[in-house]
Amino acid sequence: MISLPTPQQLRYLLALADHGHFGRAAAACAVTQSTLSAGIIALERQLDATLLERGATKRPIFTPLGLEVVERARQAMAALEAVAETATAARDPLSGSLRLGVIPTIGPFLLPRLMPTLRQAFPRLRLWLREDQTERLLAQLAVGRLDLLLLALPCTCGEAETLAFAPDPFLAALPAGHRLAALDAVPIAALAAERLLLLEDGHCLREHALDACGLPRAAIPAEEGFAATSLHTLVQMVASGLGVTLVPRLAVAGGVLAGAAVEVRPVLGQDPASPAPGRSLALAWRPRSPRAGEFRDLAQAIAAAVHGG
Structure with a gap:
């Protein structure tokens, strides 16, 4: 069975893509910067893929595969949110x-x-x-x-x-x-x-x-x-x-x-x-x-x- 990323890992990845800065992404997720970085490293290990380039720059640079995973992550999170929205809409429109x-x-x-x-x-x-x-x-x-x-x-x-x-x-x-x-x-x-x-x-x-x-x-x-x-x-x-x-x-x-x-x-x-x-x-x-x-x-x-x- 394929090991699936967690919603939290995908949130960290999307926050980093949206904010372009580890500190601001961590603040948006209400976690420390080290927690966010660890979550993304864990995601890379789980996928056995390099999503970010590691170099001298402090600004996150996504690999081509990383950019594709970001877009897939957006779709996945939208689908998960739709599950919750369906229940909420039925319960309290x-x-x-x-x-x-x-x-x-x-x-x-x-x-x-x-x-x-x-x-x-x-x-x-x-x-x-x-x-x-x-x-x-x-x-x-x-x-x-x-x-x-x-x-x-x-x-x-x-x-x-x-x-x-x-x-x-x-x-x-x-x-x-x-x-x-x-x-x-x-x-x-x-x-x-x-x-x-x-x-x-x-x-x-x-x-x-x-x-x-x-x-x-x-x-x-x-x-x-x-x-x-x-x-x-x-x-x-x-x-x-x-x-x-x-x-x-x-x-x-x-x-x-x-x-x-x-x-x-x-x-x-x-x-x-x-x-x-x-x-x-x-x-x-x-x-x-x-x-x-x-x-x-x-x-x-x-x-x-x-x-x-």
């Missing part, structure tokens, strides 16, 4: 810790009114939040560092399961007194003819805005303008008369325009019969997660907070 990733164009505008709602509806749920761009959040979800994501569709989400729970139409954001502000609603083609300001590469809202306007990525050359790092910065650029942009209705309801000399108008799509251009708010989780039923219930609570805002 929507309780305990939940590591939620959220994108920057949603978090600041939804979380202030969502958190009180969730505390009241699910008092035993403890949310740990991480804000980052979609691609990085999906990577952390895949390896088990996050349990659930709050993001926007359309999205290249890989194998993750997604559930859209609320539309989030775009509004045209215009400098005060702009000629298009005289319209009750702005045709998307009229915006495409203006200088369109966007978030920097990596933000999904940039792609959503370009798609809504029917513009390719190359339509906004980097050397011809600046890209904002946040919606608040984007709004201030519009207020300064540098151009126009599209902002999600969620962000406007969340106060992104506060104090800015910016006017907003609904946007009309290319086809008047089709829905207004926009995005969809959604949750994403690992395929076959034992907590999928809980996440669907949570989506309903979040949708209620969106519609009530």
